Amino acid sequence: MKALALLLAEAQAPEVRLTTQGALIMAICIGLVLALGGFCMYRILREKRPAEHHHVPLEINTRDTNDSWPGAS
């Protein structure tokens, strides 16, 4: 009898399904993590390579060499 009562109680116990609240929290947490990760990866990957920064000063004519002046011999 005792075993039967236990089986009945187990059958009547509510099933643990994912509730709306649970699904919402899960979705928000996953969304937050993906948004933060996506933001960081976007900022890292869009950065220009250092070589591009170094390229510009080399093109400046400093006019400190003979051939940089117009008409210099």
Add this chain to the structure above:
Amino acid sequence: MSTWPEVESPQRENWGSKIGVVLAVAGSAVGLGNFLRFPGQAVNNGGGAFMIPYVISFFVVGIPIAWCEWTIGRLGGRLGQNSAPGIMYAIWQRSPSKVLGALALLIPVTIYMYYILLEAWCLDYCIYFVQGGFADLFAKAISGVDSDTAVVTAVVSETTAHFKENCGLNSHGALLRGGRMVWIVLIGFVVNFFIIYQGVTRGIERFCKWAMPLLILCALIILVRVLTLPDISTGLGFMWNPDWASLKNPQVWLAAAGQIFFSLSVGFGLILCYSSYLRENDDVVLTSLSASSTNEFCEVILGGLIVVPTAFLFLGAAHATGGAYGTFGIGFVTVPAIMHFMPLGHFFGAMWFGLLFLAAVTSSLSMLQPAVAFLEDGFGLKRRASVTILGVITAVGATLTMYFSKDLLAIDYTDFWCNVLMILAATGLVIMFGWVIGAERGVQEMNRGADFRVPRFMPVMIRYVTPTFLLVILVAWTATQAGDYLGGMSPAKRSLKYERAAYAGAIGKHFEEAGLSEEELETRTTEILGPQDSPINAASLPEWLLASQEEAQEARAAGPADANVARFVFIGIVVFLIFLTALSDIACRNRIRRTVEQAQRRGAGLEEVGA
């Protein structure tokens, strides 16, 4: 002008790329805690509701400490230092900085001494799955068993017995006698030290650049398998359905803050060392945030959706949280059992333990590098000599941990004291940033080269909020747990605990058919044995319990020996800390001081606010 001779500055190493440093630091943080500890903590502390204190802790504790540590590390690197004692001394030339530096050296090395064992377990389980060992074990266990519940019980009993025997939980010295595990640990050692020997860029960065994506890819494949299982929503419900009432419990907030703190691996020297290899204007704000977000991806998405939901689906609530062995139970008892029930489980089992091994290796590397950097910076040793010395020290520690393997005693005690020291070190680091460097000046340094600036309230946060939060965690965590650990170091209390556990097992069996809840069983046990911590009166025991008297006496006799192991661990850590503090002091007075002076003469110091 200094009277010291010039020190030949070693060729400074730097990270090769920003993505490389992000993956290396994320690899240092991503470990067994993400995949095994986090789901266990969440499900035991309110399920989905746990995520509220967890997210708050991430922004109040995790991110500010990470930013502070990255900034201090990069500044130390500019002053020619890559080790915690050197970095601390370069910034604050007072005695407390030497202790703080020694702490940041002690914690990673001490953790490595037992972490290598966990790493070896992962590799061993991976190999065992590939060899089909678990398939044979389960086939034997379930032959002749018909009901579903009995199959679950038989499989879990088999994985529990395998874990206890294979990982040496049955007696001290069992692992060293076994042979197999010694070889696996040796393989782990060789892999770690080979990578460390290669250096920061050629070793750590190159390894993490392929290991981390591979690890995440494997976990994603397993995640897809898990989410396509029929009825997985019951498992997800068990893990994520919120119990809002749990938010009133301070223990839940403490657990969430602790999880964030230990998971991000911030504040105790790992990041300090890694960030010292950054260049002067490398971005610490974005890099730090990226590493933390990668860690959170592995923890919340991969850790939160795989193990516990699947364990609940196949094994039920009783086995989903690891039972008596907690996190280790989830990892090494529950997961192998799940794989028996999952389609293609043995393939996924091998993949799962393979990815855990990779995660453990990337974490181990970050524990070794600070000590290697200290030996190089502080004593001018070459890499080969530094790696050899560290190898010998960690081998001695790991052998002791392997020897005292009974009931995970050495691992448990070492982990507890390291955790206390970790919070202490992080508190010291944040106080140093906020009050010694100065929060405003520190934040200005933090923003140097940054892609975006940290929020304006960060100085206030670092000066007041984060240290207060950390002190609360330290006090509450120590108050709730230190009693047990200090009590466990007393032979009398430990004997009593073992004796009580033996009787409690017999009482549980006696009332098995009555279907008592855990609370009712606890009440009955207290009625029969008397209150906790008080001696058991054998004369007053019921007759049916007297049969267990011999077993209880045997258990009681093991108490003093185990209390000695617990005390040995504590004294060992204290002596090691004193030794490292003395070593740091010697290094700081000599070589480190000279290199700092040279760097300062080159104008590498901290700029004043507004400069």
